[in-house]
Amino acid sequence: MVTTENRTLALADADIAYTIRGPLPPTGDVPTLLMIGQPMTSEGFTDLAEQFPDRTVVSYDPRGLGASTRRDGSRENDPRVQAEDLHRLISELGGPVDVFGSSGGAVTGLALIAAHPDDVNVLVAHEPPLRNVLPDADLAARADHAVTAAYHDRGWGAGMAAFLGMVTWQGPFTEEFLAAAPPDPSRFGMPAEDDGRREDPLLSGSSRAVSEYQPDVEALRALPTTTSRIVLAVGEGSGDTITARTTRATADLLGSEAVVFPGDHGGFMRGNPLNPGEPEAFARRLREVLDAAA
Structure with a gap:
């Protein structure tokens, strides 16, 4: 039976909530698998984490999101700050980990491994x-x-519809x-009325430091066996x-090719009504990639 435990890492200016599934320290020679997103929190990895009952899986809420709090006077979700939080968390977990980062979490992962x-x-x-790696970055x-x-101007429904129009x-x-x-x-099943709230981390601009992040290509390319330690993954x-x-442009910068998931x-x-995922198939591919890169 896989056990789940919620913990909090107390930092000087933040309290970082994280979830452990399975034993800690991990059993055998298989390292902990850390799953990170941004602004998605720990709960977004539930389906995927359940596919790894044989290893320790840790997910977390970035500072100021979900159950994590912050006292640094900022609402900006900066991957460099999050990378330092993860550095402290990994130290708490007892050493090096495998990392699966998706979307903004993938950006944080790149900041973490560079630093x-x-x-x-x-x-x-x-x-x-990472939009700045694109030739059409200005657009x-x-x-x-x-x-x-x-x-x-018009609230969550209008903002989310505009976001979905951009990302599709x-x-x-x-x-x-x-x-x-x-x-x-209504095209995406979103409400047209304005609920008055303006703090959504995806739409408000507070996460713009993620898309504007400039990866340290020199540091990343200088890592030992970079193409095995960093795998850029793209959905088929x-x-x-x-x-x-x-993703493909970042892989090009690092001298590698994106791996298809x-x-x-x-x-x-x-549960995504537009594009329901397949965590079982995704987990099988993730296992293959982690095993090949180990």
Whole structure:
């Protein structure tokens, strides 16, 4: 039987909530598998973590999100700050770990392995949204700012519809895309009415440091056996969406090729009405990649 335990790591300016599934320290020679997202919290990895009953899996809530608190006077979700939190967490866990980071968590993973390479055995970075690696970075930035504007002007439904329109767009962004009317929230089953809230970490702009993060390519390329320690992962169903393109472009910068995983950007999660994931197939692929890169 797999046990689950919720813990808190107390830092000077934050309390980091994390969840352990399985024994700690891990049994045998298999390292702990750390699963990280941003702004997605620990609960987003439940389906995937359940596919690894044979090893210790840890997931966490980034500072200020979910059950984690912060006292640093900031609302910005900065991957460099999160990487330092993870460095402390990995020390608490007892040493180097394997890391699966998805979306913003993949960006944090890249920041972590660049700053603290001895913390990570293998990093699987799944679709990091690093827009500055794209040739159309300026247009992508304008699309991102349009999402934030829609959210602040008309609320969550309008902002989320604009976000989904951006992340499902195939290929480079164009002036025509930017000039088009924003999608109707009903197209995605979203409410059109404004609930008055403006603190969503995905839509408000508080996570823009993630998409604007500049990976330290020199440091990453200098890691021993970089192409085995860092694996860029792209969903087979992601096509030419922005996160698929940023993944392939990042792999190019590191002198490697993106590895294909089942599903799309959320391929490891069930319950998405637009694109339901297959955590079983995703976990099998993740096991293969971790084993090959070990």
